[in-house]
Amino acid sequence: MSVTSNYTVKQIAMQPRENNAAEHLQVNEEPECVKLWAISFKKRIEVKDDAERKSMFMLEEQGLKDLHEWALQYRDSLARGQKLSRAHDKELQSARQKAAEASARMSQVDAGQAVLWEKVCQLCNFVTSGNEETTNVHTVPINTKDNQRDLNRMRVLLLQLKKSPPAIQPRIRSH
Numbered sequence: 001m002s003v004t005s006n007y008t009v010k011q012i013a014m015q016p017r018e019n020n021a022a023e024h025l026q027v028n029e030e031p032e033c034v035k036l037w038a039i040s041f042k043k044r045i046e047v048k049d050d051a052e053r054k055s056m057f058m059l060e061e062q063g064l065k066d067l068h069e070w071a072l073q074y075r076d077s078l079a080r081g082q083k084l085s086r087a088h089d090k091e092l093q094s095a096r097q098k099a100a101e102a103s104a105r106m107s108q109v110d111a112g113q114a115v116l117w118e119k120v121c122q123l124c125n126f127v128t129s130g131n132e133e134t135t136n137v138h139t140v141p142i143n144t145k146d147n148q149r150d151l152n153r154m155r156v157l158l159l160q161l162k163k164s165p166p167a168i169q170p171r172i173r174s175h
Contacts, residue, residue: 113165114162117158117161117162118162120158120161121158121162124158
């Protein structure tokens with residue numbers, strides 16, 4: 001081989017081939033149907049992403065609305081509870097005051113007076129089980145014979161005290 005021929009072969013080998021690049025692009029290039037599928041797939045994904053964003057936004061709005069409604073209901077419930085509690089406290093104070101006044105009145109009454117035992121008998125329920133339907137008085141259910149005996153004894157004692165109160169001598173207080 002001659003030097004000139006050797007040079008031309010090297011020179012030809014070093015030159016970029018335009019045909020080879022075109023062939024390379026054609027091999028890596030996707031078919032038209034795959035390109036169309038990729039485009040439609042991308043569009044479907046974008047539509048789904050938009051729908052998901054809208055759904056998340058709606059859920060977030062609904063959550064905030066539900067939280068606001070719950071907070072209002074909670075505050076209303078709390079206010080009602082406080083109002084009922086205050087009313088109940090007033091009732092308890094009133095009942096305590098009435099009990100204290102009644103206790104003071106009863107402490108001034110002599111135990112030997114029939115009036116005291118009359119009031120005690122009025123507070124007790126002397127209704128027999130046959131007459132319960134005719135009265136508005138609520139009775140405690142009696143389950144055992146021992147309870148019945150004790151109740152009868154108490155009734156007899158109270159009625160005796162009502163009829164003939166005991167004679168009590170006044171106490172002498174020493175300082």
